[in-house]
């Protein structure tokens with residue numbers, strides 16, 4: 001048995017030869033699939049500059065662009081209204097460039113041959129597609145897991161048995177900001193370790209004996225199974241910018257759906 005819990009790394013140009021690499025992420029045998037050089041570096045820089053300008057112009061501290069389902073768990077109607085309201089804003093961040101969300105969809109089609117990859121839709125309403133997150137100096141994300149099937153029961157995407165998370169690194173922090181993945185998946189009894197605002201106390205991983213720290217480069221795409229606990233270490237220099245998108249599917253269904 002392989003006792004190492006290491007990420008799988010592939011080059012974007014080689015994905016067609018690595019169509020099975022998501023299997024180990026789904027099973028938890030590997031913590032992450034890192035697709036190197038997924039998105040053009042110059043385009044990452046252009047997007048980062050656009051975001052810098054927006055952050056500068058915004059009078060409240062801007063931490064994200066786009067809509068994230070987790071912020072609307074008990075406000076479903078509002079989630080769909082906001083998803084539509086911000087669609088243009090998110091699109092504009094990528095205007096004139098290859099839309100990384102479309103590239104993620106095309107890449108998923110390689111990993112799931114024969115399945116159709118689309119933005120999730122529920123009773124005619126389209127889910128949000130992509131959230132850009134900014135982590136500034138000192139920002140971090142505590143130990144957490146993302147899985148729609150427990151919290152977001154009133155949303156259709158919670159019914160898919162397998163959920164993954166894709167993260168594109170648009171700008172990497174010069175110091176800190178590493179993603180730490182813990183080899184422990186969420187179970188209901190862990191809820192006693194839950195923080196009041198977000199995430200879990202360190203006690204939730206006290207019985208976890210393997211963790212890995214990764215720091216992907218600008219332009220890399222990472223795919224993780226977000227039911228495994230993970231955290232982002234504090235950013236120690238400049239700003240970290242990522243684009244996040246979830247995907248879900250059933251082994252025997254025809255569809256892969258994405259949302260944020």
Ligand SMILES: O=C(O)CCC(=O)C(=O)O
Pocket residue numbers: 141146165167178179226230231232242244
């Ligand atoms: O930004 C990252 O490296 C990971 C993102 C994350 O923690 C999440 O999507 O829950």
